[in-house]
Amino acid sequence: MSIRLSAFSKSKDQANISLLGTTAMLFEAPGAFDLSTQKRIWALANDVQGWDGIKEAIPGMTNMMLTFTTPCEDPTGLKKKLLGAWEKATDWKIEGKTIEIPVTYGGELGPHLDDAAKLTDMSVDELVSLHANRDYAVFALGAHPGLGYLGITDKRIWVPRREVPVLSIPAGSVSIGGMQTAVSASPGASGWHTLGHTDVEFFFPHKENPTLLSAGDTVRFRVERIIP
Amino acid sequence: MKKNVSATDLSQDEIEQIIALAKDANVRGLSIEQNDVLVRVVLTKKPDGTRNREGIEKDHAGETKVKAIMAARFLPQHPDRHGTTPRVGQHVHKGETLGYLKSGPLIVPLLSPKEGTIDKELTHANQRVEYGTAVLTISEEQSRNTVQR
């Protein structure tokens, strides 16, 4: 099965700003999907967080969502202001920690390992070694509590999201989607390919800082076992 | 003393402030006109400081007028619960809901001040009533007949 790699890595010429109803605004950065663009996103979010009428500025993958305290009355004005702030946003240096995550690949808790191997035209072992032997940056947290979006995967294992999302995968599921990889911190729906499982916990609702991972951290997966 | 206050787009805080001020000043009736709704709040202190909240008036022996305790529209039935309130000729108990008063999004019940029989409806459905408008009458005479069945 052929995958159009260009769909993932396509570099955008200019920023794209769109509305999510009257509740939020989405800023998608121009340029490649890389860590240096992401560092500018972190800087932008840090700046915008203090603006009037902004509830929260949330970094995504080379993009940022703004939620409003009340519906934005002048989206055009806000778009202009955002573009101005993006021009001024420079690399944000986060001194993150490094976390090693042991993973059992395949088996019942890695139900899409074979699918992913087929999609990428490689053996399960090859796929696992490409996934594990790499330092990933935590680009952002999102989807569900404590989940870190990790990038960027080796382009040989870039895969499209699943046609139909899976209704529930367990906490600790290690999955890939597009150019990204992640570990589910709680059970729930997922549109990604689940390769394996870890017992590490990522979310602690009663702690002041409720997540194990923070944007700017480094994650490395260690192969504990491969269940063919 | 009755005082009309007209304004547009009063905030909730402002309305609450006006109500609070009006109370201290012993105002009995207060109308606040908004763009699309007329808010009339009737405070229930008589000039001598006693309360007058039942909205009852006896006209002559045996007949009691049930009056609106606030400016509103009269709804004989709750908009979502038709057929649950009594009609003319029916026997009612003290405290029974005879209909509703609707002001903006608020609905309050119009309660029977006494046991008796609904004699006459003086107000038709959806008619605007003021504070003190007689909405219907309750007769004691007939109620005795009804009660002694």
Added chain:
Amino acid sequence: MIRIAYTIGLSTIQDLGRDHNYRHGVSIGGAMDRLALEMGNALLGNNRSAAAIEVTLFPIKFEILANVNIAVTGADCSIELDGQQINPNWAFHAVKGQTLSLSKLNSGSFAYVHLAGGIDVPEVLGSRSTYLRCAFGGVEGRMLRSGDVIHTVPQTDPMPPIARGGFGAIAPDLGLTKPERAPSIAADSATILRYLPAAEHDNFDDASLDALVSAPWQITPQSSRAGYRLAGPNLSMIDKLEMRSHGIVPGVIQVPPGGAPIIQTADSQTSGGYPKIGTVIEPDMWRLAQTRIGNPVRFQKTTYEEALAAHREMTGFLDKLRALSKAYRDLLK
């Protein structure tokens, strides 16, 4: 203080949800029908976001353990206090020993039981809302069950009992302007949801954009507090897009490659990467929440100005209800 005397599950404690936690991947959560939650709090003079019991499966019964003012809002169900019928969207006084029961749903999906002062459970990440997926908030992060005792937030200036048969609010369906039906939309019982186009709207092919507004969309049983999955014609894109994950909010209509749209709701993921055809405007989200599984919705494109106007109307409705309820409660004193 009340005790859950009987429930078959799915009811949870909810308030207006968690703000400022998207950065941790924690969704807004809170009441599915935020309007109903705010209405109940307005009737009782509670804080706007005070927590209430969100009821989704009927019947449910409560034993009153201490005298308390109560309001029931949201879905139109049969409400009885010791066998006496209570109107929908109504505030009233209940005394120790009485039984409040909610049964027979007439219309809608979510009913809210509010106690004066608001329900007191520990706040987690700034909210009392139950988030079942991660088992936190509410009562031990779980659905309510028979035997649970529910306390209220202690009040410094407690309200006297609501006398004279209580009082209430008109149903929001009557109090708010219904979305005006576009000529293209068939006149049926489907709930009309106004939407604003989202970033990938124009990447869908013409047939799909047409189907979005012309077809009735069935709410499927694969729907939950996280999202409503719809069944109807398949929506397809001119060019397949594989997107970078980004923030999403309740109301966003995602279209996975399978072509069946999903409307994000209260417990939705905080981010995702499926293409977004539009966003249901916030003032119509309570209409979606109160549309039952299996029933249809229809989409109608709107403008930003109309969305703002709908928002203002809803805010005005709640402001008036708050002010008038307070005035009436004062009158009862």
